[in-house]
Amino acid sequence: MTGPVPGLDPAHVARFGADTECTLGGPLPEEAWLALAVSGGPDSMAMLALATAAFPHQVLAATIDHGLRASAATEAAMVARWCADASVPHQTLALHEEIGPRAIQATARALRYDRLGEWVAETGAVALATAHHVDDQAETVLMRAVRGSGPAGLAGVRPYRFQHADPAAASLSSDFAIIRPLLGWRRAELRAIVLAANIPFVDDPSNADRQFERVRVRGLLADTPWLDPAGLARTAHHAGEAHAALEEIAAWxxxxxxxxxxxxxxxxxxxxxxxxxxxxxxxxxxxxxxxxxxxxxxxxxxxxxxxxxxxxxxxxxxxxxxxxxxxxxxxxxxxxxxxxxxxx
The missing domain is CATH 3.30.465 (Uridine Diphospho-n-acetylenolpyruvylglucosamine Reductase; domain 3)
Structure with a gap:
């Protein structure tokens, strides 16, 4: 069952619903919640709008305020306003620890998932959806390839994985499922969706800061047409299959x-x-x-x-x-x- 969100193409909504259920391994159960991690960028805002239309009254969202930028609270408020207008429950979450000056992106990621795990446990949601897409996957594969990663690393981000709780985290932290229903979507088409539907979004300035490895890799892909992100994403899929087979052997x-x-x-x-x-x-x-x-x-x-x-x-x-x-x-x-x- 789907509900309208003004300006969205029904074909996009149907595609997202099918991708989500495929990633979950079946239909979203009735009266179950699907949790969304929404930063306010075009990718996550597209996911928020598509999910709201595909699964009406079954979606809730959270925005992490990392405390790194003065504008973060304003961006979280923007997401909260859109959610209020769409009748989607929303929370702005602060991290429990300061990120510190080293390995900013990796540390922020670890702390973000710890905090989101607490929130998912509080809500009882069946899974947490993030907005990783084809271009994110391609960047991850390249970054890991230059480090000499094997199948586990080259598999990139997985469509579905189980995040184990940090044993030192607060008592509400728990194991939870993470899904990536947009791994078959391109960054450009997600941006086109929010622009066409007049959905607000923000561009994080850190996405243009070349001190970060991912930003440099993103620039390389943009400047090198023969480095096909879709092809790199397919490599990740094949590496994931090979790694899964090895993991079965290892389990035995x-x-x-x-x-x-x-x-x-x-x-x-x-x-x-x-x-x-x-x-x-x-x-x-x-x-x-x-x-x-x-x-x-x-x-x-x-x-x-x-x-x-x-x-x-x-x-x-x-x-x-x-x-x-x-x-x-x-x-x-x-x-x-x-x-x-x-x-x-």
Whole structure:
């Protein structure tokens, strides 16, 4: 069932509804809420309008105020006004921590998802939708390719993934699903939608700041026509399929090779396995220890580069990554929380 939003093409609304249900794995249940992360940019405002039309009375939205720009509160208020006019519940959320001067975009992203996870838990929404699209995916693939990423990294952002709660976050934080229903849409067509429907939006000035790697990559794509964003997005899709197949193998081997699992301790027999499989099992072990020991910093996920870590294990040397220490003993590797560093 869909409802009108003035100025929207019904074909766009139907396409968005179908893409959302495909990403969810089925129809949005009746009386269920779909949560939207809306920054106020053209991409997220297009998603907000399309979702409001495709799923009337089942959409709610939140805008994060990172506290980095004086205009952020005004932009959040703009989103709130549009939502009020469309009868969409909206909240402006502040972060619990300051972002700091280093790795601004990566830190902001981690804190943003922590805060959104709390909000999703409060609302009981079935999933959080973000406005990542084809061009975002292409930028991500290029950024990871130059770092030598494998299938996990080249898969880019996933259409659907489960975000695990930060174990050190507030009590309302919980696991939640994230969907990207716009991964088949181009940036230009989303901008055209909001312009045609006279939907307000803002252009974040940080999107033009070339100190950020993503902005430089975006400029490269714009200046290099033969670097096709749609082709790069297809590469991400194929890499995602390959990674999913490897993960199935790793899940089976995890059960077969797990020798011990105590409180904050993992022991695995992996020395005889191919390096590609070792890579997956090592990441799983690091994440398991981090979760058990409530380690949240430094950042680590299933796409993190662990090559130097594996090199050390191969020659029988202990190594640390993501706050976890691995100690090889014969063909077994024991993973434990990294011990505190001695102060002089």
């Amino acid at each position: 081997l995890w059960d077969d090779r797990l020798l011990d699992r105590g409180e904050g301790v993992i022991a695995l027999r992996i020395a005889d396995l191919p390096r590609a499989v070792q890579r997956l099992l090592v990441r799983r072990a690091i994440l398991a220890v981090r979760h058990s020991a409530r380690i949240t910093r430094p950042a680590f996920d299933l796409a993190s580069n662990v090559e130097s870590f594996l090199d050390a294990l191969r020659i029988g040397v202990s190594a640390t990554q993501g706050g976890v220490m691995a100690s090889p003993i014969a063909d077994i590797v024991q993973f434990t929380p990294e011990p505190p560093r001695r102060s002089r």
